[in-house]
Amino acid sequence: MPKEYINYTITRVNGALWAKIDGNYPIYYSGREDTLPMVYPTPPDTTNISVWVNESELDWSNYTEVYPEALHHTGIGDWSMILAVLDSVPEYFVLRIHYEHPVQVINGSYMFLYDLNISPYLSASANKSIAYFTIRMETNFTDLNVQTVGLDETLKPISFMVTDGYPAEVTLTMVSEFSEPLVGDLLVSFKEAETDGSNLGWGSGLVIVAVGLAVAGVAGYFLLKRARPVKTRSS
Numbered sequence: 001m002p003k004e005y006i007n008y009t010i011t012r013v014n015g016a017l018w019a020k021i022d023g024n025y026p027i028y029y030s031g032r033e034d035t036l037p038m039v040y041p042t043p044p045d046t047t048n049i050s051v052w053v054n055e056s057e058l059d060w061s062n063y064t065e066v067y068p069e070a071l072h073h074t075g076i077g078d079w080s081m082i083l084a085v086l087d088s089v090p091e092y093f094v095l096r097i098h099y100e101h102p103v104q105v106i107n108g109s110y111m112f113l114y115d116l117n118i119s120p121y122l123s124a125s126a127n128k129s130i131a132y133f134t135i136r137m138e139t140n141f142t143d144l145n146v147q148t149v150g151l152d153e154t155l156k157p158i159s160f161m162v163t164d165g166y167p168a169e170v171t172l173t174m175v176s177e178f179s180e181p182l183v184g185d186l187l188v189s190f191k192e193a194e195t196d197g198s199n200l201g202w203g204s205g206l207v208i209v210a211v212g213l214a215v216a217g218v219a220g221y222f223l224l225k226r227a228r229p230v231k232t233r234s235s
Contacts, residue, residue, distance in 0.1 A: 001027050001028070001129050002128065003130050004024065004130075005025075005134075006023050006024075006131060006134070008020070008021055008133070008134070009138060010136065011138040012138070017103040017192075018100055018101065018102050021097075021101075022097075023096065025094065025095040025096070026092070028126070029089050029090065029091055029093070033089065034087065034088055035087055036085070037084075038051075038083070039082065040081060040082050041072035041080070041081045042081065042099060042101070043079055043113070044077065044101065048100045049082060050097070051082075051084045051096070054094055058084045058086065060083060061084075063080075063081040065080075074115055075113060075185060075187060109143065109190065110191065111188070112188055114186040116131060116174060128176070128178070129176045131175075133170075133174070133186065134170070135171070135188065142190065143189075144162065144188075144189075144190045145157075145188070146160045146170070147186075148183040148184050148185065150183055155187065159172065160172035170188075172186075
């Protein structure tokens with residue numbers, strides 16, 4: 001997966017803030033299996049899920065409902081997973097996923113996480129993958145923080161850009177390389193600003209927040225975008 005494109009829209013639904021996510025993943029498949037199981041972790045209360053391969057929509061099921069011990073650990077909680085199965089796998093295809101979930105409130109801030117552990121896609125021959133994020137903020141906000149969450153749950157700031165005006169648009173890029181340590185997931189937090197004008201905290205034009213650029217293909221059983229082991233709970 002040399003590139004991936006992840007688009008967020010943060011908007012208000014029935015008085016609450018929601019995240020609406022559209023992911024586009026061009027994938028080269030080097031495996032020999034005709035059938036490819038795919039699992040994908042979902043934040044709490046995720047709804048409106050759809051999975052597409054090229055122009056065909058796939059059926060999916062609640063994997064964690066069948067296997068309650070199959071939880072995916074993240075820096076802000078343990079997530080359920082969905083399962084979809086791709087038949088007659090082509091050598092190249094574009095996977096598209098849409099889902100929506102309420103934005104969590106943690107320690108007084110709105111917060112959402114994108115799980116970006118991409119190690120199953122990296123190898124000596126496919127040694128680099130670039131993730132392009134675009135976050136449309138359809139709410140007035142302040143105290144915006146964009147960080148990465150490592151496997152040890154260490155937080156590190158990451159460079160991003162944000163446009164002035166309303167709605168604002170936050171953009172950033174994460175580069176994952178086979179020869180480099182992976183930095184983990186993307187974590188975004190903010191607070192709502194009580195204002196009728198444009199977003200607080202940003203000057204005119206395009207603002208670049210330079211806080212260090214984060215540095216962050218497939219065969220056999222295809223663990224979709226996830227290399228981290230699934231957390232199990234004892235009965």
